Amino acid sequence: MHNIKQKIKQNKTLDFIFSGKILFLLPAFALISIFVIYPLILAVGYSFTDYYLLKPNDISFVGFDNYMEIAYDKYAKKAFFNSAKYVIYIVPLQVILSLFLATLIAKKSKTNTLFRTAFFSPYILSIIVVSLLWKNILDPNSGIVNEFLASLGFAKQEFFSDPNLALPTISFIILWQGISFQMLILMAALQDIPSSLYEAASMEGANAWQKFKHITLPSIKGQVVFVLIVVTTGTFKIIIEPLVITNGGPQGSTSSILLYMFEQGTRYRQIGYASAITVIFAIILIMIAFVQRKLVKEEEG
Amino acid sequence: MKGITVIRLLKYIVLIAFAILFLFPTVWMLVSSTKTVVEISEEIGSMQSFIPNFSNIQNWLIPYQEMFSRFNFSIHFFNSVYYTFIIVFGSLFVNSLAGYALAVFDVPFKKFITGALIILIIFPFQSVFIQIFIIINQWNLTNTVWGLALPHIGSAFYIYLFMVFFQRIPKELRESAYIDGASNWKIFTKIVVPISRPIFMTIGILVFVGAWNDYVWPLMVFTEESKYPLSVAVNIMNETKPAYLNQVMAGLTVTTIPILLIFILGQKYITPQNSSSGIK
Structure with a gap:
């Protein structure tokens, strides 16, 4: 038991996760991923399609x-x-x-x-x-x-x-x-x-x-x-x-x-x-x- | 000697001219909000339109009463207060925690994460609001406060500002508490937050003003009129015929008062140094 704890402490990533420190970063990380990074990716993706808001199931690739x-x-x-x-x-x-x-x-x-x-x-x-x-x-x-x-x-x-x-x-x-x-x-x-x-x-x-x-x-x-x-x-x-x-x-x-x-x-x-x-x-x-x-x-x- | 007096005189003429230019619209707004529509249109174009009518001070608030009853203004006012507070507290909570983690903890890939944050500052909310709307729409969050607030809470820029501030706090303050067995959460809430009031105030004011003044996003998220914030309601007021100028000006004045209060209360936290420090 003691041994495992020691090992976690030595590994930076594991320590960050198991000590709960990751919870400090998680909310902001989630929000920025969903509302900044993901929309940017969507923008690039959608820009090559004919996406019409009322027909979300009828999207086709249109190139440039x-x-x-x-x-x-x-x-x-x-x-x-x-x-x-x-x-x-x-x-x-x-x-x-x-x-x-x-x-x-x-x-x-x-x-x-x-x-x-x-x-x-x-x-x-x-x-x-x-x-x-x-x-x-x-x-x-x-x-x-x-x-x-x-x-x-x-x-x-x-x-x-x-x-x-x-x-x-x-x-x-x-x-x-x-x-x-x-x-x-x-x-x-x-x-x-x-x-x-x-x-x-x-x-x-x-x-x-x-x-x-x-x-x-x-x-x-x-x-x-x-x-x-x-x-x-x-x-x-x-x-x-x-x-x-x-x-x-x-x-x-x-x-x-x-x-x-x-x-x-x-x-x-x-x-x-x-x-x-x-x-x-x-x-x-x-x-x-x-x-x-x-x-x-x-x-x- | 004479040349210097002429230059000084000229300088004051220029300063007064600019002062009039910057002040007259606001003065007209305030004065018109206390008059009757007839008075406003009779006096328009004359100096009288900038001077309140002191002979009937008891009637000054009538346009305000009319506007509040005609447009359900108190609902929109309450909406604005509610939305703004959620965004301000959400933003302070989420971004300060992240800024603290990046400033103090041994975060894996720290260099990569801070680098990515700085790049993300380039893309403001306005550049991707169409795509954010698609997401909110798919999650059925339109016409909810969460649809309005969630996209406004996480901010790369504010995380960065918090991080820079927390990095300057001396290590010893935290370490002695850590040795005493306090948890990271306790150290943050009991030691770090109380001594970091200036940065919380500065960012809080920035977020408050931004959220209170937001116009385009609420217009997209809300289709039910009862959920509109003041900014949207006041535009509808101006466009609803017949538009009574005194009521419109009363509405604009009421929209401005909370911002004025925030600026007066938070005066010492809004310094040019604070707002430009994050850029370098």
Whole structure:
């Protein structure tokens, strides 16, 4: 008896199982296997089939047909293209504006605390609240912005039904909410820069721009890279705002990858087709992760 | 000297302009939720629409009462609270245990498991919700709280955050208890958890906000309206004709209040350092 116990203790795997330590890991392991790993495998598998949700017993293998179809699907292409547009409209502006505002209010003072609270306030609203709030504010008939424009003598704007205006408008709404948190991260980084660096630069006669370029930027490069990555992945995951505000319209001009996948999977029940979109989306996420790794490695030198 | 004053003035003009831009929608939401529909539409476009009507403070809550009775709002509010608490406690329980095991125990294939976790962080819930829906559907878990909550509980990212935190706890704290004959479970619950409050609070707040704000997944899992959380109910409110703007704004305000409370109560745990520490 004693001998067996000794043997179990010596074997790492057996000890892990029989000492009960495995119970610490098991619940999470089960949940992640079922709800993360298994769905990823399903997505790859389904993407080569014509799985239709209402006919689960009538699935046949179709090879790369779903992927070919995406290449010819006007609305799918639009959705991918729109996601790229969202990234182009949102990411640079969000990083630059949050850095700009962070620099203006980084110094600790009472007035700056007030401004910080004001700038941070959109963050406590949920995405659904932000979407519905702005949907009403920018309403073409009764929204305050259009009434305000009209009182100044400008024409009313169809913010959400004009195909050229809808995507920039939604980008603005996302930007409006997104700046707050990124600003906070950059502000904390700015406050960590020792003030002696700036004093030394002043003695050497450096102007404000030179100080920003040679002291501020290099000191917070890590956090800027972090913000850049977070905002980029976040922007690719856009779904609630276009779903709630425009339902992807007009004419698919605001749809995103995830929204299109959601529509194909739920409204049209084309699980095979939606899964092919999932796989492409997963590949995009992997590519972003690779870029992130490279940037972080460079940062660490 | 004069140049500096002009720059300072300019800086404050820019700051005030941005403050107005960030604040005016929320202020309008709050103020409109206390007015009558007629007042709102008469004042729209003027400064008056941002100023509450102080002459009839006793009527401010009428839109709230109307909204609660018209939309069964309390049911949806209770649903949201119920779902959120299950997800928060489930997530803290499951992920902290796993993070502790990986930080402290001699787990076989540890390198492989932690490596796999870091790779899985790349794939968020949203990327596979169609396939998760198929699983939930096959298990007949649609329209149940478990269908909503289970997929949200296990998280590679939070396991990783817990693991990093637990690795920093000095070994000696655990070892002396181990020699005294305490079990692993006892050491975890009696020694490790009490001194790890910050990480539990931080992750708890993150999960709370995520669960409270979740919109697309509840829309997929629930077909019975009585089970909708606030996020879904508030959208239905906005789309139900006739939509009374004051009631809609009251609904949005009520949806926001719990998040505001969480942020005020957990202020010191939500720091940028906490949320960016897991990335490196």
